[in-house]
Amino acid sequence: MASPAQPTAAMATLARMAKGQVRCYSAPVDAAFPASKRKYIPTSGTYPKGFTVSGTHVGVKATNTKFPDLALISSETPCSAAAVFTTNKFQAAPVQVSKRILDSTQGQGIRSVVINSGCANAVTGKGGLEDATSMATKVDEHTGVSESGTLVMSTGVIGQRLPISKILSKIPDATQSLSSTHDAWLTTARAICTTDTFPKLLSRTFTLPSSPGRTYSLAGMTKGAGMIHPNMATLLGVIATDAPIVPSALQSLLKSAISRSFNAISIDGDTSTNDTVAILANGAAGGAPINSTQSNDYAVMQEILTSFTQSLSQLVVRDGEGATKFVTVRIQNSPDFESAQLIASTIARSPLVKTALYGRDANWGRILCAIGYTQGVAPGTVVPERTSVSFKPVDGSPVLKLLVNGEPEQVDEQRAATILQEEDLEIVVDLGGGEKGELGGEEGVYWFCDFSHEYVTINGDYRT
């Protein structure tokens, strides 16, 4: 029998269930979406013309007997395509295969993206490459493309081969059930989930300066970062638009947007073997193609795509493993964007900052400490006597100053506690460069979550 001092494992599980932190390998059934997360699941959407999608049950993991785990995003006409991939040296087979397809086609004539969850097809050698290739080829066959028309992604367990014949046998179903409805988009977004507690799907419409009367659409789905035994990997994202964009401009747009969105979030600082975000542009809404990085349309599209990928990537943070807080850290008056991002990411990765936030603790010393040990910033970026730190409440009330020009403030602990009770928080670090005219006024932003007991439970106790 358990002594009173040692809560039983069953009790701990109950407590986790109560907090919606019991994670499954596939996204849970609707009824199980945590109440606090339902507001992030769209009930309708505006999807790009000419795209159809499907989520199909394969059972990549044998224990998954009913949830969709094969996602297909397909365009009726050829698309421009671009992607950014993990920088991890151990690149999964689908990463290598998709890269090769983009290289050989120069991002032209792509029609589909096929994704399985439940197995990452990573560290699987030559056989794994063959599996990834055959997934893409099978989709090509069934969508009537001669070759190299499909990008492939996988997420799940590392070091295991895909149950490839099961997957291939379901690709005809996947292509036959392609649809453009909101429900289809949502099912597809669910099919790429692993330990996510809710599907992550966004859509929006926009116009471009060259064709103000024309409505374009943008839709995207993503899945959570954070890995769970035995290595549920990875951050994946797929974005589709019916705007016409040539491949070189599309790659440039995506790279720039990702640097300020998916590359500006942190759950636990681990970069997985499979991380991939791809974008398809089929031009089905018509209008003049964006074919130069110098055009007005390009500039507007850059703003739209950056803000869209920011919203999408923020959903990943909202669903961080064990996360109880959503924190924005803004670094102001830096000499350059890169130094600002380095400082922001160092704060976002500090276990001491993350546990303090979990404890609702106005621990500016730890933030300061992380600023001070950031590696690689431009000389003169961090000067203690010029550094200020404050909390910006989400309710629009005045900022709470913690440190001003290197001098600690007398902090109203009561107010700090109130601010920290909210799920959302913004930490503002002013490096003091711009204000005083010595440095540029560049700004960097990162979004991150806290480190909780649940994070440890999810990532450490999974087997027990």
Added chain:
Amino acid sequence: MASPAQPTAAMATLARMAKGQVRCYSAPVDAAFPASKRKYIPTSGTYPKGFTVSGTHVGVKATNTKFPDLALISSETPCSAAAVFTTNKFQAAPVQVSKRILDSTQGQGIRSVVINSGCANAVTGKGGLEDATSMATKVDEHTGVSESGTLVMSTGVIGQRLPISKILSKIPDATQSLSSTHDAWLTTARAICTTDTFPKLLSRTFTLPSSPGRTYSLAGMTKGAGMIHPNMATLLGVIATDAPIVPSALQSLLKSAISRSFNAISIDGDTSTNDTVAILANGAAGGAPINSTQSNDYAVMQEILTSFTQSLSQLVVRDGEGATKFVTVRIQNSPDFESAQLIASTIARSPLVKTALYGRDANWGRILCAIGYTQGVAPGTVVPERTSVSFKPVDGSPVLKLLVNGEPEQVDEQRAATILQEEDLEIVVDLGGGEKGELGGEEGVYWFCDFSHEYVTINGDYRT
């Protein structure tokens, strides 16, 4: 009333107490040292000639009504001195003052090190610098040194001024109670503790080639890394020897030893504002001074000091906040030491690796992943097809291979579980360079601990 699904805070505290994980601001009384840690507390020692030490109660933190929190290490004769300091840009006042003293004296004529716990004297502006200086000056006065004979260190809360008059008023007591007994050394080691669960003190004797019949002694104390609300900072270390070493050789010896010891451990990856390790050499045991980095004596001393500081720094890992495991990660066949250390430190800092180890999970995918995203290694260091990972059990039984030349092994999960039940574990990563003659055969080693629920509790829940 608490529901069964929500263990009460009191129950959680009881559970933590049962595990010896309740942390106080000062080292606990003898009876409270966790049983599992007592083996690390020496019951006798061999201390360097001519050094006397004391630990005195000041009450730097008002809540500390009885534990020693002022440590004094003093030599009867002038010493060579050297130190390594934090690279954090927010350097605490004692760091700035000690640096200045070492610069102005060129490391000659130092007699003492004075240390307080309970307040870090960090981010305290000009007043803080004055406080640190006055601590050092007061010790000079009472040890009969005209000036600049004392180094100063502080550890504890950031952003608060020292209760300097209380400290100064106890310095006469501290000098009067200086003693060379084992008990005095242990009391002194306790006085520098903050959230440590046991004092960290080591001593040993050695000989040098130039004087084989002569016995030298080396003693050192350190305190835990890891910070706790409201910012208990810091890693501190003091080493004393009666060997004769000139300051330039001493600085070089210390720097090299620290790069393979205190700079090769990780608790949570946060680098504090106060980290300092200092060494004093008074030459009281006689013999020819070590005055060149080319001599035999220097080479032997380097080996001795490196191994000594490794043992000392490992005690910090043993007492990592919430730690349940002591893990050695060894990177073999790297082109250079720096790349090996970068990979080792990336593994040691990965929250996913650390939580998997806490969960006793043979999660080699996470280790691989961390190797793959290590930044800054020499080109060609990490080649997936050449990388092998194994667990080396502490009982001397054969290694458990997890990955061989990039191919996953069929892992005997039962054996993996048995190996992971032990407190100690060694992870061996072979980059495959040396063996195959393509790269050098350099090796790097890091020591780290796991991330547990208790880590989060200690660092997040302190106030609640």
